[in-house]
Amino acid sequence: MPLRLDAGSPTFERDFAGLLAMKREVSEDVDNAVKAIIEDVVARGDAALIDYTRRFDRLELDAARLRVTEAEVDRAGAACSAETLSALRVARARIEAYHARQKPSDDRYVDALGVELGHRWTAVEAAGLYVPGGTASYPSSVLMNAVPAQVAGVPRIVMVVPSPDGALNPLVLAAAKIAGVTEIYRVGGAQAVAALAYGTATIAPVAKIVGPGNAYVAAAKRRVFGQVGIDMIAGPSEVVVVADRHANPDWIAADLLAQAEHDAAAQSILITDSPELADAVAEAVERRLSTLPRAAIAGASWRDYGAVILAKDLQAAVPLVDRLAPEHLEIECEDAEGLAARIRNAGAIFLGSHTPEAIGDYVGGPNHVLPTARSARFSSGLGVLDFMKRTSILKCAPESLRELGPSAIALGRAEGLEAHARSVAVRLNLG
């Protein structure tokens, strides 16, 4: 049975704090192994990639076969069902349309002193996209990671994906083509991350690495951060559903289970002011579980990390949601908009009863790469800005330097940085 918390209970604050502090991930300590792999790739390049691929993926490669050919990609596409390819194209178009609106504007202006100011956005020169192998290899994630990079204008979008025993998911290759990936390499693990960050003879280095992966991949991303940019380290997925007595308990149960089927460490939470809804949802979850293919995973997630929280009223749910800072937040109640406007911390909000979170996973348009583990308190879902960076621009004329100079000189001297002061003063004939 999942946790049941009642805001009226004297132990509620303690219980809720316990829910917040719940650790859903065992962090494997693979850092030493990863450090050695990275150093080896830096030292030996392609030869190291080939060795690790033999060892971890049981696949014999040579440098010429690291790259997946266009012909292979086309064959993969031909092996996919027309219905799925069409759905991927729908998804791509919608993700592209949504993200195109995120493209930032440059700014340039002259202020009252005549100083020219502004900023300019540029795309990173190359982005690397890690795609896991095996069961966690999702074509939708290929779209969600690659399309924003393409919208940003990144000229090289490089995908790495392990092919255990030589197998590659055809849908992942098809999605890569649909998403505009420009190069694909059949390597995975920490060695692939190292190759993207430092480059080898075959794989030119990138400036930014995104995409999910196992503990080795996560540790490698942490290690190469600084050499390249990285996205967030994603944790297990989570959803909070806020609902009132008008909501459909069976639909909510379906949404809680969609989240739970991802991973036994996923978390699904219902917050409601209706004890009747709480009971009905809990019952519907059990009923639906019995026919789910991934019932073992979803059931474990719901039992170990699920929670039903009874709040005094829905306004009282707002601070609870902000403390949970969920990756996904569904609001299924009267005045869902009004409630959403009061929430500070959530990765993505799904409004109303006809917006199941799964729509957002695939074809809504917004990104499904979202901050987990309460990091929505300080971070955002993946977007176009993650593949761009801003350069500030400043230009003084002699007159505006004369206006600003004395303040800069004063501050330079107050900070004991005389050479700073002099670099201004010399231009004003002040010394």
Next chain:
Amino acid sequence: MPLRLDAGSPTFERDFAGLLAMKREVSEDVDNAVKAIIEDVVARGDAALIDYTRRFDRLELDAARLRVTEAEVDRAGAACSAETLSALRVARARIEAYHARQKPSDDRYVDALGVELGHRWTAVEAAGLYVPGGTASYPSSVLMNAVPAQVAGVPRIVMVVPSPDGALNPLVLAAAKIAGVTEIYRVGGAQAVAALAYGTATIAPVAKIVGPGNAYVAAAKRRVFGQVGIDMIAGPSEVVVVADRHANPDWIAADLLAQAEHDAAAQSILITDSPELADAVAEAVERRLSTLPRAAIAGASWRDYGAVILAKDLQAAVPLVDRLAPEHLEIECEDAEGLAARIRNAGAIFLGSHTPEAIGDYVGGPNHVLPTARSARFSSGLGVLDFMKRTSILKCAPESLRELGPSAIALGRAEGLEAHARSVAVRLNLG
């Protein structure tokens, strides 16, 4: 003597790669010490802060004295010169005006299928600002870190600053007041970072930590990342000046030294197509060094990490600049604008001969917290967006769900996530 590289030389590519690979920082391995300090602060809260402050800052505190009082801040302000305070106010106003234009817009629209989409930006609930003690305690950095947070709308801006032997820099306190910092605590080091991330009885936790610090502070920020957001880990400062024969060699020398005086590990590089300018700048640097208060530091930086690069022409400088990805880029040549437009990687660009980089350090308006160590390839200077996060919004009506649903169901099934598919199908009476 600094490095001198000539693009016409057969060894140029190797020499330039060597310059790029130059390590300017010895990374101290303090991670185990920092781990223990963080765990202690999590376990013992204020008591741990008090113990570490006694040990590292030689200062006896109790919990009530951790916080710097308003009266202390006011006394500090009264001890500062009117000229410096006025310069700080000029700086604050200009930083605020520049950053106000960075405030992002929310977006909300309805697409052709009737799907409502958008995103909403919210400020983080609280930001922590680390300010170093002693000589690296710069009031300008207080403004540069706190003003963007205030512009973002962050309600709590919490500053921590060590006070070795009880001493606090009055200018830093005055700057904090001018910048709108809401709380100040006299703690520093990894213990202060831990307190900001996890909270103690006296210091409520924040969601984001920014600001420079020593190796312990940097290691602590890396460790608490995930629990809170952090800004970049700043390395030694650097400038690249691109100039032609029309530029003033004495002014350029002054700018190279302003960068060099920060730190013996700072780096100043001149790229020019004029051998005469290269010689004149090198001479002017030596002449100026002889009268600088921080000549030892600036001289060491110039000797060990400085470089003069002769390029065939200024267009040939563009790819060199992009590979260096400098924190600061000054362009002092004809058609500086045209050249700037071709640069992809730079933290901040200073255009023309009357824009010394030091103006940008203090009163230009743009932020002086900028990506170092080639990270301008993938990251931006500090700004308002660093204190905000974006929540995506999605709302389907029954009709638009009917349009989108089949694609989502197809992709859910293609990915083996049947509960995803069913959460959509159940709303469409499809099962």
